Amino acid sequence: MTPDTPIAAVFGKSVKKRKAVEEGLGLATVGDLLWYFPRRYVRTSELSEVATPVEGELLSVVGEITSSEVKQFVNRRTQRMSHRLEVRVRTQGPEFTMTFFLPYKGMAEAEQRRMAVGSRGMFTGKVQVFNRSWQLAQPHSVVFGGGEAPDEDGAGSSDEALAASLKGLMPVYPLTAKLYSWDLQKTIQFALEVVTGVEDVFPEHLLARYDLLDVMTALRWIHGPDDHSQVTRAQQRFRFTEALVLQLVLARRRAALRAQGAQARTGGVRELLATFDARLPFELTAGQREVGKVIEADLAQPHPMNRLLQGEVGSGKTLVALRAMLRVVDSGGQAVLLAPTEVLAQQHHRSITAMLGDLAAGGMLGGAEDATRVTLLTGSMGKAQRQAAMLDIATGDAGIVVGTHALLEGNVTFFDLGLVVVDEQHRFGVEQRAALTDKAATPPHVLVMTATPIPRTVAMTVFGDLETSVLRELPAGRAPISSHVAPLSEQPHWEQRVWQRVAEEVAKGHQVYVVCPRIAGDELEAGESDAPREDDRAPRRPLAAVEEVAAMLAQGPLSGVSVEALHGRLAPDAKEQVMRRFAAGEVDVLVSTTVIEVGVDVANATMMVILDADRFGVSQLHQLRGRVGRGGLPGLCLLVSHAETGSEARERLEAVAATTDGFELSRVDLEQRREGDVLGKNQSGFRSSLENLRVLRDEKTIVAAREAADALLDEDPDLTSAPGLARLVAEIEDSSRSDYMEKA
Structure with a gap:
């Protein structure tokens, strides 16, 4: 077989599993399968450490079978005698009970032999509590050294080949429904035995220069390692390969751009x-x-500047x-x-x-x-x-x-x-x-x-496509901003205190911003929220709306205070008038969408309340709070949210409250939102073109790859000595994505 062989060739009669791989994972060839890497690894010689299980989550553990008993029962639907195998498994943590339903006594007894007491295996199921004990519902298993399961659709899996291939670590793959890591593990091991013609894009002299594994060794180690040192070596091979190819593409684009030239702007016509x-x-x-x-x-250079100026708000x-x-x-x-x-x-x-x-x-x-x-x-x-x-x-x-x-x-x-x-x-x-x-x-x-680089920009900076300048020093007259999370999910009474605090600030003669994610009804300001999309899965509740909040404040907590609304649906003249009145001190509290996110400079504004703050991204939150504390008076920002403790949204808010360092916040943003499409048009981090690289984790590898790319192109601009690398670079340069890279 070759990497281009259809994936059906390595699945044999397992039609259901093949379709799950093809349709669920999008893998079509043997090569696709070989380059589908594990997400993590578990030690088969050690029981899994399990702290507190979470009901409803899908859990995979390595455990030891402590009891295995076949019981008979009458199937209520068919009124026929049926059988179930009840298995108990211990971990480094709680014990779990699993129940496997099998129609025939012979099948149940075969499963019991496979899942003998004292055997170890990996067990997967949905965590539930029944009779005050933990269960793995709808369980599937693979027993290390447990023999053959009754059939491929039974409770277990064919285990002998897998047990023979395991060398201490079992890979855990990103999966889809009705597919398990051991299914892929066995199939990939078979593919590695029979495949030929896997091209190594690094010739021998480059493997030696960069101390890299050859491609087949790296594939075997990443799918079936003896220990974590082999995993590390294999991952480094594939991460460096990806980083080097991207850096070669970027370096050639930079050279082409420099060759186009730009007009040097050195002054001299005016003063x-x-x-x-x-x-x-x-x-x-x-x-x-x-x-x-x-x-x-x-x-002053005869080639274009391409510079990122990062500076704290007000720098x-x-x-x-x-x-x-x-x-x-x-x-x-x-x-x-x-x-x-x-x-x-x-x-x-x-x-x-x-x-x-x-x-x-x-x-x-x-x-x-x-x-x-x-x-x-x-x-x-x-x-x-x-x-x-x-x-x-x-x-x-x-x-x-x-x-x-x-x-x-x-x-x-x-x-x-x-x-x-x-x-x-x-x-x-x-x-x-x-x-x-x-x-x-x-x-x-x-x-x-x-003020806060978004993930894609951070990625482009690390990859060397943007030169970076930083302004860290704040001009005289800028005061520190204190930020705090107001967690209404745990402390609902704090909402009243928020409005009391606003009234106190106004009583001192200062002004306050109140920011909402909605205008009215279900209407969002265009392009408002850059919060990660995972938050959209949270329970739906009405979000704060400018017109509703402004009316509520004027009639209730802030009656007697001048409150006005500002949002993008207002006519331009109306928006300008509201902003002028606020700047002149005629408006005490401005209830607004994020149209005030940047550029608005009112020295007397000392406090900001951001409602449903979890609906905004790190960059927006950092920008918004920079509107206060601009007149030499200390600033206060309250991040009001219903986000639950431990959620990503809550973690994001806590991070914003903990620091005013824009680059530190960009790293938080990057960890949650990913890098974006480094070579393409995707601004969001959720469609990353990076397969093996992560910008934060692999920054040293990326920098080393840039140095290597520059050296390679200096020696061999056409990469004639490394035709495999040249082909990969050409594929990217010829792809539609390269059009966007030029524009970036």
Whole structure:
């Protein structure tokens, strides 16, 4: 057999199991089967450690049979005599009872012989409690050295071949219904004995250079190891292979991008940046100065910058980006700032215009001699406004352009786009960013900013496709933010205390945000929640809605306090008016969706209450709480949730409350949401293209693979000495996913 042989060839007469593998696991060939790796391993020589079983969960344990008894009973449905085998198994923990129903006495006695007292095996079933004792309901088993079961659909399995193949560790595979690890184990062991023609993508000299197992040894060790050291060696072989192939693809793409070239932006046409720096009423932080120098050096290169600027909320990322934009304008080019919401785009436009003063009044009365123009383009602007803005962009009169998704439309053209700044990049997909960079005559420089990198961005950073700069130092005037979880599932009376605390804050003359996941009814703000999708399996309960909460607060706990609502369904003018009133101190409590997530800067806002906080992801929660404590006064954030103790949602909230370090939170996010499609368009972490790698666990392997890829390409750009590697790289480069990698 070869890896391309249909999987039916190794299953023989086991049609049901073959269909379960083909349809449930999506495996079609012998090669697919060999590359379907175990999830974990259990020691066959040791009884499983079981703490407190959880009713309803599917449990697999290694145990020793302490009793095995056949009993007769009358089947109520058929009124015929039937038989059951009652087996008791001990573990390092509780004992479990299992009952196997068998129609004939001979079958029951055969099973009893297979499951003899003193035998060890693996037993799988759903945990239940009956007569105050633990049971494994609907059990299946494999007994180590237990002989043959009555038939393949009986209570047990054919055990002799499996027992002979076990060498101390039994692999446990990710499975589907009516399929068990021992089924795959036996079939894979048979396949390993008969398969030929498995290509090793590493020639001998590379196996020696990187101290790797050959492919067949690695496959045998990963499916049937003697001990954990063999598992580790086999896993390292496959993880390094995957990391190296990905790094080779990325390295070749980086080289191709550099070869395309970009226009160096070194200044010299204008003196906007120097004038702006001279007018600043404060000193840049050391971090802002350092990152600014790095970005200026990047902009001066004849190839595109592709940099991630990670900075804590309030660390001054926007000022760093503005200085980079001024450098490009000084070079005769244009810079664009892409924002995810109109509220944020308008905020950026106002703040940039205010910071620049007469430097933003190019071509206008009172404008400075070297002034440029800052133009805003959003989807809600009237036709005349849009046409005027698009004309400024097309002619180059607007050196700095700020906008939303409206900038991505095909009829928006730039005179000379030199720099693309993406604010809160986690709110934009790869294709959207590409739609903007494609508007440049030559590849533009790209700067993406975030306070909490999402999993895909963390993955791309570790894989070396993004250079990273970090702003850790907060400017003067920023106060610490204290965050706490209010667990209503255990302490429902805390809800009343939350609103009392809000009233106390307002009484001090401060302002408060209240954030809800819904607008009204079942209506969610578009793209609101980036919480992991597992939470959608939680029991459904009405989520807090802006309009309902605002009305409730105004009529009850906060009567006499100025309460207003803000959400994306309001008209743009109405949203702008509410935000201006809040900024002016005319509104005490602003009940909002996450439209206030980024860019909103109200110095007197000192407290935030996030209702149903478990419905938001780590990035959103970190961004939201950054809206408070911006005026030198300590900030308070209450994460109100009904999530149960021990759930992933609750763990996420506890992690957010425990730290304000954005990179630490990104690791929490990555652990729960996975890496995303490193080479593709998938932004979510749930469709990872990584088969064996995990970014956090295998960071050292990934970095080592990047160094190896660079060295290999320096020696042999076409990989002629490693045709197997060259083929894998070519397959990825030729796949549809590679289109998205270029755009990333």
